[in-house]
Amino acid sequence: MFNYKEIMQQGLWQNNPGLVQLLGLCPLLATSSTLTNALGLGLATMLVLMSTNLMVSLIRHQVPNEIRIPVFVMVIAAVVTAIEQLMHAYTYALYQSLGIFIPLIVTNCIVIGRAEAFASKNAVLPAIVDGLMMGLGFTAVLASLGAVREVLGQGTLFDGADALLGSWATVLRVELYQSDSHFLLAILPPGAFMVLGCLIAAKNAIDLRHKKRRQQVKTITRARVTHSAGAETATGGN
Amino acid sequence: MSFRIASSPHNHSQQHTSILMRKVALACIPGIAAQCYFFGYGVLIQLLLAVITAWASEALILHWRGKPVLIRLKDHSALLTAVLLAVAIPPFAPWWIIVLGTAFAIIVVKQLYGGLGHNLFNPAMAAYVLLLISFPQQMTSWLPPQSLQAQQQHLLDPVCTVFTDFSCAGYSLTQQKTDVDGMTMATPLDTLKTDLAAGRTVSESHQHKIFAAIGGIGWNWVNLAFLAGGLWLLQQKIIQWRIPLALLGSLALCSLLAYLIDADRNGSPLFHLFSGGTMLAAFFIATDPVSASTTERGRLVYGALIGLLIFVIRRFGGYPDAVAFAVMLANLAVPLIDYYTRPRTYGHRPKGAH
Structure with missing residues (x-):
């Protein structure tokens, strides 16, 4: 029985591709200037991850070990091409605004990384779940980065959401504040690096707090035990 | 105890x-x-x-x-x-x-x-x-220097403009920037850059009123004042001579070479030295002990690099002044400069000697 909860934790938090592995930085930084673009690329990457993990897992016994990487890359390229054609057909505006970064999913290290590290060694169902969770983790980071940058740089949220979700989505657009002089840095690449740095710092701070709390609980239980190792060293110091 | x-x-x-x-x-x-x-x-x-x-x-x-x-x-x-x-x-x-x-x-x-x-x-x-x-x-x-301003400055105008974007009489900053001839004024460096981009020569650009003094009216005195402050710092031994001298020397040399090659498309060395933020950069900003190079030879290299970058960005870059960009780029190079200019430890042979 496979531990799906573990896969979920790894993908969404402990081994998050955006915040911990720092993989796929190029699309992460280039397409996260608005929430819509970020969500679009995140979802596309997630679809690619699930499909490639599925296929790689299916063929894992047939592929000779020596040429596995070229085979994986060709599987990934085929899937990405299919996704690109689908986006071209159904979300044309988004396809245009994401541009070169859709075909570039092929070179995204997360995809080849998961194929090599997980899918090529595990059964089909865990591989799909892993792809889904890694993709969700990546999308979450991308979307929060996009949201922060869009709010700072344009004062809006979900600007152009209709390009991703269809014409009804124009109602999603929120105008948070109106300003003549936008904070251009947030939209420019250096802003992406800074916001990503803040996100990573926030994640580390949360982890640290959890760790401290767990340690505190431990020391309390130990203090109740008489003649514990800690008490002895404390008295021995005098 | x-x-x-x-x-x-x-x-x-x-x-x-x-x-x-x-x-x-x-x-x-x-x-x-x-x-x-x-x-x-x-x-x-x-x-x-x-x-x-x-x-x-x-x-x-x-x-x-x-x-x-x-x-x-x-x-x-x-x-x-x-x-x-x-x-x-x-x-x-x-x-x-x-x-x-x-x-x-x-x-x-x-x-x-x-x-x-x-x-x-x-x-x-x-x-x-x-x-x-x-x-x-x-x-x-x-703003243009006060002697060239069309609108008479009200006593409270700076306060009004900083906090409300408009002068007390209700003029916007663009209107306040307009000079007596009804032309919007920019800094001397900006004016020169715009004119050169428009295909004018330096001497044509210097017809502007702001160029009545070398470096531009007002700007020359601001730079001279910072130079005076910097010299006092040198005399007090707060800063060393290496960075300012290397910076000013390399900027003067680069601009002199460019000026000799094509005087129509390059400002004179004096213009470069006494306009924009040159003196402020040379004595107050590049000499920051934390972000500057720490070795003696390294400081010469660091100063010269900033001077070169200031000239290159002013001449070929998109922004009129370049001090901030030049200093930041040189800051990035500091670890490398320090690595290659480490002084010889006393008692050790110089590098290469056996």
């Missing part, structure tokens, strides 16, 4: 950080006075806002980091950052520009990198770059 054993060198300099920083800030006074005289007292409002913001954000982040607040505030490094940023930005920029910039300089550039002594970049210049690329319109709106 403990005997403190101090390691060598035992010859102790009495220059504490706080005295050093205070003297550098004091040396800015002539430059600030010149700016007040030619461009109105807006710079004083910017100074006030910057110092308040710097102290507040320094205290706040020191409190967060669990460090002693008062001792660190007393070293005056935050004050100096605030002063340098305030004299660098346009005196009539809206109040939130300087508040945002100073907070960024202290919180992100200085304290997030570990506080005083750990910052890779000069905080004031990093903040200036942030402001310049985020708000290019506000950051390039320098």
Whole structure:
């Protein structure tokens, strides 16, 4: 029985591709200037991850070990091409605004990384779940980065959401504040690096707090035990 | 009872950080006075806002980091950052520009990198770059010198403009920038750059009223005042001669070469030396002991690199002045410069000798 909860934790938090592995930085930084673009690329990457993990897992016994990487890359390229054609057909505006970064999913290290590290060694169902969770983790980071940058740089949220979700989505657009002089840095690449740095710092701070709390609980239980190792060293110091 | 054993060198300099920083800030006074005289007292409002913001954000982040607040505030490094940023930005920029910039300089550039002594970049210049690329319109709106202004400045105009974007009589900053001939004025460097881009020659560009003096009216005196402050710092042994001399020398050499090759398309060396932020950069910004090179030969290289970059960006770049970009790029090169200019340890052979 496979531990799906573990896969979920790894993908969404402990081994998050955006915040911990720092993989796929190029699309992460280039397409996260608005929430819509970020969500679009995140979802596309997630679809690619699930499909490639599925296929790689299916063929894992047939592929000779020596040429596995070229085979994986060709599987990934085929899937990405299919996704690109689908986006071209159904979300044309988004396809245009994401541009070169859709075909570039092929070179995204997360995809080849998961194929090599997980899918090529595990059964089909865990591989799909892993792809889904890694993709969700990546999308979450991308979307929060996009949201922060869009709010700072344009004062809006979900600007152009209709390009991703269809014409009804124009109602999603929120105008948070109106300003003549936008904070251009947030939209420019250096802003992406800074916001990503803040996100990573926030994640580390949360982890640290959890760790401290767990340690505190431990020391309390130990203090109740008489003649514990800690008490002895404390008295021995005098 | 403990005997403190101090390691060598035992010859102790009495220059504490706080005295050093205070003297550098004091040396800015002539430059600030010149700016007040030619461009109105807006710079004083910017100074006030910057110092308040710097102290507040320094205290706040020191409190967060669990460090002693008062001792660190007393070293005056935050004050100096605030002063340098305030004299660098346009005196009539809206109040939130300087508040945002100073907070960024202290919180992100200085304290997030570990506080005083750990910052890779000069905080004031990093903040200036942030402001310049985020708000290019506000950051390039320098008023013409008062003698060339069409509208008579009201006594309270600097206050009104900084806090409401309009003068007390209701003129916008663009209207205030208009000179007596009804032309919108820019800084001398900006004017020259625009004219050269439009295909005019330097001598044609110098027909503008602002070029009545070398470096531009007002700007030459501001630069001379900063030069005077810098010379006082040299005399007080707060800064060493290497960085300023190398910077000014390399800028003068580059601009002289360009001027000799094509005098129609390049400003004269004197123009480059006494316009924009050259003197401020040479004596006050590039000499920051934290972000500059630490070896003697390295300081020469570092200064010369900044001078070269200032010339290259002014001549070929997209922005009229280049001090902030040049200093930041040179800051990035400092570890490399330091690595290759390490002084020979006493008793060891020079490199290559066997």
